[in-house]
Amino acid sequence: KNQVEQSPQSLIILEGKNCTLQCNYTVSPFSNLRWYKQDTGRGPVSLTIMTFSENTKSNGRYTATLDADTKQSSLHITASQLSDSASYICVVSPGNDMRFGAGTRLTVKP
Protein backbone atom coordinates (compact mmCIF):
# COMPACT_ATOMS: atom_id res chain seq x y z
CA LYS A 1 0.00 0.00 0.00
CA ASN A 2 1.33 3.38 -1.04
CA GLN A 3 2.15 5.69 1.83
CA VAL A 4 0.57 8.61 -0.04
CA GLU A 5 -3.01 8.10 -1.21
CA GLN A 6 -4.79 10.63 -3.42
CA SER A 7 -8.47 10.90 -4.17
CA PRO A 8 -10.33 10.98 -6.35
CA GLN A 9 -8.33 9.22 -9.05
CA SER A 10 -10.02 11.40 -11.64
CA LEU A 11 -12.45 14.30 -11.62
CA ILE A 12 -14.45 16.18 -14.24
CA ILE A 13 -15.85 19.64 -13.49
CA LEU A 14 -17.34 22.52 -15.43
CA GLU A 15 -15.35 25.67 -16.05
CA GLY A 16 -15.83 28.22 -13.31
CA LYS A 17 -16.61 25.66 -10.60
CA ASN A 18 -14.50 24.98 -7.53
CA CYS A 19 -13.03 21.62 -6.60
CA THR A 20 -11.00 19.99 -3.85
CA LEU A 21 -8.44 17.23 -4.21
CA GLN A 22 -7.40 15.07 -1.27
CA CYS A 23 -4.10 13.62 -0.13
CA ASN A 24 -3.83 11.26 2.86
CA TYR A 25 -0.47 9.98 3.97
CA THR A 26 1.05 7.61 6.49
CA VAL A 27 4.63 8.83 5.98
CA SER A 28 6.49 9.39 9.23
CA PRO A 29 8.33 11.39 10.36
CA PHE A 30 7.08 14.37 8.41
CA SER A 31 9.25 17.07 6.89
CA ASN A 32 7.19 18.75 4.18
CA LEU A 33 4.35 18.23 1.72
CA ARG A 34 4.28 19.50 -1.84
CA TRP A 35 1.64 19.73 -4.51
CA TYR A 36 2.69 19.56 -8.16
CA LYS A 37 0.69 20.21 -11.34
CA GLN A 38 1.54 18.13 -14.39
CA ASP A 39 0.10 19.14 -17.76
CA THR A 40 -0.21 16.45 -20.41
CA GLY A 41 3.13 15.89 -22.10
CA ARG A 42 4.99 18.08 -19.62
CA GLY A 43 6.91 17.57 -16.40
CA PRO A 44 5.44 18.37 -12.96
CA VAL A 45 5.57 21.98 -11.79
CA SER A 46 5.57 22.88 -8.10
CA LEU A 47 2.43 24.66 -6.80
CA THR A 48 2.97 24.78 -3.05
CA ILE A 49 5.21 23.43 -0.33
CA MET A 50 4.22 23.25 3.33
CA THR A 51 6.17 22.35 6.44
CA PHE A 52 4.83 20.93 9.69
CA SER A 53 3.97 24.34 11.14
CA GLU A 54 2.00 25.59 8.13
CA ASN A 55 -1.64 24.67 7.70
CA THR A 56 -2.51 26.66 4.61
CA LYS A 57 -0.71 28.13 1.64
CA SER A 58 -2.04 29.81 -1.48
CA ASN A 59 -0.73 30.23 -4.99
CA GLY A 60 -3.24 32.27 -6.98
CA ARG A 61 -6.43 30.23 -7.33
CA TYR A 62 -4.78 27.22 -5.69
CA THR A 63 -4.98 26.84 -1.91
CA ALA A 64 -3.37 23.93 -0.11
CA THR A 65 -4.21 22.93 3.45
CA LEU A 66 -2.40 20.61 5.79
CA ASP A 67 -3.55 18.85 8.94
CA ALA A 68 -0.44 17.17 10.30
CA ASP A 69 -2.40 15.57 13.14
CA THR A 70 -4.71 13.64 10.84
CA LYS A 71 -2.07 13.42 8.10
CA GLN A 72 -4.31 14.94 5.49
CA SER A 73 -3.82 17.62 2.88
CA SER A 74 -6.16 19.11 0.34
CA LEU A 75 -5.73 21.26 -2.73
CA HIS A 76 -8.63 23.60 -3.43
CA ILE A 77 -8.99 25.15 -6.88
CA THR A 78 -11.22 28.19 -7.13
CA ALA A 79 -13.06 29.35 -10.25
CA SER A 80 -11.56 26.63 -12.42
CA GLN A 81 -10.26 27.36 -15.89
CA LEU A 82 -9.70 25.09 -18.87
CA SER A 83 -5.97 25.39 -18.26
CA ASP A 84 -6.40 23.72 -14.88
CA SER A 85 -6.91 20.41 -16.69
CA ALA A 86 -3.91 18.39 -15.55
CA SER A 87 -2.73 15.79 -13.08
CA TYR A 88 -2.12 16.98 -9.53
CA ILE A 89 0.49 15.08 -7.55
CA CYS A 90 0.98 15.11 -3.78
CA VAL A 91 4.53 14.47 -2.52
CA VAL A 92 5.38 13.89 1.15
CA SER A 93 8.93 14.00 2.50
CA PRO A 94 9.91 12.28 5.74
CA GLY A 95 13.36 13.80 5.51
CA ASN A 96 15.96 12.80 2.97
CA ASP A 97 13.35 11.02 0.88
CA MET A 98 10.20 11.67 -1.12
CA ARG A 99 7.00 9.64 -1.37
CA PHE A 100 4.72 10.29 -4.33
CA GLY A 101 0.99 9.88 -4.70
CA ALA A 102 -0.41 8.48 -7.94
CA GLY A 103 -2.09 11.79 -8.71
CA THR A 104 -5.59 13.06 -9.46
CA ARG A 105 -6.47 13.63 -13.08
CA LEU A 106 -8.61 16.80 -13.33
CA THR A 107 -10.55 17.65 -16.48
CA VAL A 108 -12.22 21.05 -16.73
CA LYS A 109 -14.91 21.23 -19.41
CA PRO A 110 -16.40 24.38 -20.98
Place this chain on the structure above:
Amino acid sequence: ETGVTQTPRHLVMGMTNKKSLKCEQHLGHNAMYWYKQSAKKPLELMFVYSLEERVENNSVPSRFSPECPNSSHLFLHLHTLQPEDSALYLCASSQQFNQPQHFGDGTRLSIL
Protein backbone atom coordinates in the same frame (compact mmCIF):
# COMPACT_ATOMS: atom_id res chain seq x y z
CA GLU B 1 10.87 26.94 -19.86
CA THR B 2 11.67 25.08 -16.65
CA GLY B 3 15.47 25.27 -16.93
CA VAL B 4 15.68 21.49 -17.27
CA THR B 5 15.92 20.18 -20.83
CA GLN B 6 15.50 16.55 -21.80
CA THR B 7 16.28 14.94 -25.13
CA PRO B 8 14.93 13.22 -27.02
CA ARG B 9 11.27 13.92 -26.22
CA HIS B 10 10.19 10.62 -27.76
CA LEU B 11 12.12 7.40 -28.31
CA VAL B 12 11.07 4.09 -29.82
CA MET B 13 13.55 1.26 -29.57
CA GLY B 14 13.78 -2.48 -29.87
CA MET B 15 14.72 -4.66 -26.94
CA THR B 16 18.23 -5.24 -28.23
CA ASN B 17 19.07 -1.59 -28.94
CA LYS B 18 21.33 0.68 -26.94
CA LYS B 19 20.27 4.29 -26.50
CA SER B 20 20.84 7.15 -24.08
CA LEU B 21 18.58 9.77 -22.57
CA LYS B 22 20.06 13.19 -21.89
CA CYS B 23 19.19 15.81 -19.31
CA GLU B 24 20.69 19.26 -18.95
CA GLN B 25 19.89 21.85 -16.28
CA HIS B 26 20.64 25.56 -16.54
CA LEU B 27 19.75 26.45 -12.95
CA GLY B 28 23.08 25.99 -11.19
CA HIS B 29 21.63 23.18 -9.09
CA ASN B 30 23.75 20.59 -7.29
CA ALA B 31 21.38 17.60 -7.32
CA MET B 32 19.86 15.76 -10.26
CA TYR B 33 17.32 12.93 -10.40
CA TRP B 34 15.91 10.31 -12.77
CA TYR B 35 12.28 9.19 -12.36
CA LYS B 36 10.10 6.66 -14.13
CA GLN B 37 6.43 7.55 -14.58
CA SER B 38 4.02 4.83 -15.65
CA ALA B 39 0.32 5.36 -16.25
CA LYS B 40 -1.75 5.69 -13.06
CA LYS B 41 1.22 4.87 -10.84
CA PRO B 42 3.27 7.13 -8.56
CA LEU B 43 6.55 8.49 -9.83
CA GLU B 44 9.34 6.04 -9.11
CA LEU B 45 12.67 7.53 -8.09
CA MET B 46 15.44 5.71 -9.95
CA PHE B 47 18.68 7.57 -9.30
CA VAL B 48 19.90 10.63 -7.43
CA TYR B 49 23.16 12.47 -7.93
CA SER B 50 24.38 15.13 -5.55
CA LEU B 51 27.52 17.06 -6.50
CA GLU B 52 28.09 14.46 -9.22
CA GLU B 53 28.14 11.58 -6.74
CA ARG B 54 25.39 8.96 -6.84
CA VAL B 55 23.55 9.06 -3.51
CA GLU B 56 20.62 6.78 -4.22
CA ASN B 57 19.88 3.80 -6.44
CA ASN B 58 16.46 2.36 -5.75
CA SER B 59 17.03 -1.23 -6.86
CA VAL B 60 16.90 -0.31 -10.51
CA PRO B 61 17.75 -3.11 -12.97
CA SER B 62 21.25 -2.97 -14.40
CA ARG B 63 19.85 -2.44 -17.89
CA PHE B 64 19.51 1.19 -16.76
CA SER B 65 22.88 2.87 -16.23
CA PRO B 66 23.15 6.51 -15.12
CA GLU B 67 26.04 8.84 -15.77
CA CYS B 68 26.64 12.31 -14.32
CA PRO B 69 29.76 13.84 -15.92
CA ASN B 70 29.20 17.24 -14.26
CA SER B 71 26.58 19.02 -12.18
CA SER B 72 24.70 20.26 -15.25
CA HIS B 73 24.36 17.03 -17.20
CA LEU B 74 22.79 13.67 -16.48
CA PHE B 75 22.46 10.68 -18.78
CA LEU B 76 20.51 7.45 -18.59
CA HIS B 77 22.02 4.71 -20.72
CA LEU B 78 19.59 2.04 -21.84
CA HIS B 79 20.46 -1.50 -22.92
CA THR B 80 18.38 -4.61 -23.53
CA LEU B 81 15.17 -3.09 -22.22
CA GLN B 82 11.89 -4.93 -21.70
CA PRO B 83 8.38 -3.95 -22.85
CA GLU B 84 7.47 -3.07 -19.24
CA ASP B 85 10.15 -0.37 -19.34
CA SER B 86 7.94 1.68 -21.66
CA ALA B 87 7.13 4.83 -19.68
CA LEU B 88 7.81 8.53 -19.33
CA TYR B 89 11.29 9.16 -17.94
CA LEU B 90 11.58 12.43 -16.08
CA CYS B 91 14.71 14.27 -15.06
CA ALA B 92 14.70 16.82 -12.23
CA SER B 93 17.15 19.04 -10.44
CA SER B 94 17.24 20.86 -7.11
CA GLN B 95 19.57 23.28 -5.40
CA GLN B 96 20.49 20.65 -2.81
CA PHE B 97 19.43 17.05 -2.32
CA ASN B 98 15.72 16.72 -1.36
CA GLN B 99 14.90 20.39 -1.86
CA PRO B 100 12.01 21.40 -4.21
CA GLN B 101 12.70 20.02 -7.65
CA HIS B 102 12.38 21.44 -11.12
CA PHE B 103 11.35 18.84 -13.67
CA GLY B 104 12.06 18.49 -17.35
CA ASP B 105 9.26 17.54 -19.74
CA GLY B 106 10.43 13.95 -19.97
CA THR B 107 11.30 11.41 -22.62
CA ARG B 108 8.42 9.17 -23.72
CA LEU B 109 10.04 5.76 -24.20
CA SER B 110 8.39 2.92 -26.09
CA ILE B 111 9.97 -0.53 -26.24
CA LEU B 112 8.91 -2.70 -29.14
